[in-house]
Amino acid sequence: MTEPMATIQCSNPECQTLNSSENSVCEKCTTPLLKRYLRPLGNWVESFEVGQVIDERYLLITHQVVLDTKPGIPPEFSEDIPEKIRKYLRLFPYRLHLPQIYTYYNLSEAENQGSEIGLLEYGTIPLNESGEPLYPELLPPLTEIWPQTKHNPLRQLNWLWQIVKLWQPLEGQQMVSSLLDLSLVRVNAGMIQLLDFHPDEHNFHSVKELGQLWLSLIEGTSPLIADYLQSLCHYLQRGKIPHPDYLLTYFDSALTRCGQWYDKKYQIFTLTDSGPSRHHNEDACYPDPGEPQEPSPNQTNFTIVCDGVGGQDAGEVASQLAIDTLVEKIPQLPLFRETRNSQQGLQDLAEAINLTNDRISERNDAENRHDRQRMGTTLVLSLVHDHEVYLANVGDSRIYRITSESCHQVTTDDDLASREVRLGYLFYRDAIKYPNAGALVQALGMSNANSLHPNVSRLITDDDCVFLLCSDGLSDYDRVDQYWQLEIAPILAQEKDLPTAGKELINVANNKNGHDNVTISLLYCQIELASDPPTPLSMGDVEALLESAKQDTHPTIDLSDDLPSDLQPTEPLPANKETTGHNNSNFLLIFSILGIIVLIVGAGIYGMLQLLQPTVTPTSVPSPSTSVTPVTPIPSPESSLPLEPGILIQIREVLTVSETAQGTQLYPDLPPESILQILPQDNTEKAMKVKICQIPAEKSPEAPDIKELEGQEAWIVTPDLQPSAYQIYQGETVENCADLEQ
Incomplete structure (x- = not known):
């Protein structure tokens, strides 16, 4: 795919020898060569010719593939980050599945009249023996690889499970429609990766739309799970699965059954x-x-x-x-x-x-x-x-x-x-x-x-x-x-x-x-499929699996989402491992909510408080002259709350509520097992509006008048509603607390 004369610079700073791009190690120092194949972001690349080296660094292999010929040198970046680019950064914890910005800056006017250059990276990609990309767009489409995995039903279920897990983080950035575009859904060694995102044209997308989309995969599905997938799609199309968290519980049941078919x-x-x-x-x-x-x-x-x-x-x-x-x-x-x-x-x-x-x-x-x-x-x-x-x-x-x-x-x-x-x-x-x-x-x-x-x-x-x-x-x-x-x-x-x-x-x-x-x-x-052929999931098995998922422990928020939490102490720890310590008095912990309340996320990020930073020394990162200003972490993928208006939640611990978003406290606090309904929000980033549906009086004998709070609207300070502090109440969505069965 690459030009015969293409060269790549050794990333060893003491060597930097130019090597043929076909080499796997540096011919001088034997350091393995880093081959970073990238994909252009936007259409800026169309003004360049294939084979051209852009900005003395980026070799244009095709109009879909760019090779960084100097991977050991940090790329250049723009100081001003537009909002469309910030979305990639906020999704950084999901980089196992989503592309990240490799470089983004303005080319010199001499080169291309000051146009923006943006390149996306995907981690490692499939390469041939010569070290060149196997696929013209770096990663193969799911629709192309799906029929080739008929022998591995667990992988097919795993791919769909990963798609569902990406729903809420992408919905939070108003790009969930990207999951509904199969041309963007790619696979990389068992992992789902999106080729790119595009903004949602509509304000709301439902997991119901996945039903029709996945039906197109049935023909190439393993016979061991085809009935299950078809039944699941029909459930989605009929609106029987209202939320991605519930859909994940359905997949968990099937994955558990399917996992039993394998020797490990x-x-x-x-x-x-x-x-x-x-x-x-x-x-x-x-x-x-x-x-x-x-x-x-x-x-x-x-x-x-x-x-x-x-x-x-x-x-x-x-x-x-x-x-x-x-x-x-x-x-x-x-x-x-x-x-x-x-x-x-x-x-x-x-x-x-x-x-x-x-x-x-x-x-x-x-x-x-x-x-x-x-x-x-x-x-x-x-x-x-x-x-x-x-x-x-x-x-x-x-x-x-x-x-x-x-x-x-x-x-x-x-x-x-x-x-x-x-x-x-x-x-x-x-x-x-x-x-x-x-x-x-x-x-x-x-x-x-x-x-x-x-x-x-x-x-x-x-x-x-x-x-x-x-x-x-x-x-x-x-x-x-x-x-x-x-x-x-x-x-x-x-x-x-x-x-x-x-x-x-x-x-x-x-x-x-x-x-x-x-x-x-x-x-x-x-892991491999057992030699004794398992019995395919019948329609009866499917119904039992779906019913057992529905009757299972009330689903709590899935903490995994493949990525680490951002709910961390907001003060950096001194990082010199010989003299490290921590000053507890400097800690300021702020929690916020990311998920269905998508309209507040962008504004909330800019409004977060900066933290006090003690004198620190880096553990092992080179130290240029500029410093990083520590800031309050945004909420993590794991803390995303599936709280659509109408959803009922049951709290697990004592919860303070207020008459207003500014914090005029109601008395007394709500006891565990109280049931709340999520109300439409008023675009505040620090509090969530709810209605108090039911309060178990037996939980608070010292405050017999607490039942009078039932039916009132109230506010919860968002840090108080951590994932461990509540559970979805029987998956119900109602228009009024009165509709709740007593």
Whole structure:
């Protein structure tokens, strides 16, 4: 596809040798070449000829594909970010599925009369043996690949499940119609990725529209799930599934049944090293390093990597305490003792992490540690349960998902750079250049759990893959992006075992980085359809699945959405791992709501308060002269509330309500199990309008007059309505509280 004379510059700053684009490694220093194929944003590219190098950097392969010939040099960015571009930035936590801005700026007038240049990136894309894109638009359409996966019904269900999970975040940016345009829906190694977004022409789109769209896929659907999918489409078309959260519960039931058709095998290998420049190792991992583990699929299979932070050798104490606590608590999770919905499993995992945080924090308090002497740790965790992998992270340690043809980071760092991007203030590749870009905004143990919000998510394993968990001793400076094909992909081809790959990754970290401790864990998942043909889901089975989903525990908000939470402590933690600490008095925690109340999101972001920032030093990011201004994090994908007008919710804890949005408090507070109806909102970003439908008087005998509040309209301060604080009440949407059955 590329021109014969196309060259690409080595990303090693000490080399920068020009290589043929067909090379896989630099011919001088043997550093793996980063090949970033990009897609033009907009039609600016039409004024250039194929084969032309734009701005002495971007080689135009076709009018749909551009190659960055200098991938080791940070791209240029515009200081002014238009609103249409900010939408990409706000969706940064979903970059596993959505394109991100690689560069956006104005070309010089000499080159093209000052036109804007914008390029989109998609992570790794399918390449041929010569390192060129396999597909003319970088990624193949779902409609093209769908019939080729008839042998893998779990993957087909997984793809549709991913589409539904993207509904609310895109709806929040008024671009949900992009999911209804099959020309934009692409696949990348088992993951759904959108080629681009387009704004909604109408104010409202319903999941009902997915019914007709998915019917077009029936012909290429696996016979094992064809009846199920057809029945589901009819349910959607008839409006029996009113909300994407409910649709997810239907998919969860089918995925659980489908997952039982597969044979699974897991291997885990961990390794840790102090590195060439550190005197002791503050990292910790589970299982114990050095010996591969092959747990039974029926066992509790999880692996953890922690990177300790804190002065006077305290980081290693915090990281080991985190490991010990989680190893004790995770096998006790209800997820492993009884049938629970996946959303509840995510909440249980988050609670275990919060408990771990409090144990470290209590140890800090008991030892009278303050400010920079407080110890803490980052955390990444992968937990395999049946066909699912539960993921969690706090801090800047990372998890990558590697297949034979792709490597994607599936966590988002809890650092200032990522937060600036989510707020729409900076482009990611621009933000990481700033002095405090790597400063952590949260870590385990720095304060009590009320200030901690673990990032928890869930992926479906439908084919062989490897999850790499690592501390930043390896991930810094794009080392995983550079070396995954050489060191990890051979595992999937049965050409390398886990211990060999693990040792080579440690060598890469020490020889190419060498500035920090390094710890890795490799979780190798092998899955295939059982040799005994399963019985296809009959229409009767489908009805039973749908009914069981409807009768299941009231669906709570799905915390996964594939991406980490932005509900974090709003003060960055000092990031120098020798002297890290935390000043609790500087924390200001602001929660807000993202989801169906889409009209307030844009205004709310600009109105958020900036935070106080202590003196910090970056962990490992280069430090140019300009500084990043820390700002309050926007609400995360995981905190999106599915609260359409008319939806009933039942609160789980005492809730303060007010007579006005400004906070004239009603008395008394509402007790748990009270039922509220969401009312049309008045475009306020700090409060939500509700009607009080039912109050259980027996819950508040000390305030017998509380029943008089029933039928009144009230306001809730949005931070008080966290996902754990309520549940949807029986999926009902009513026009009046009086319609609610007593």
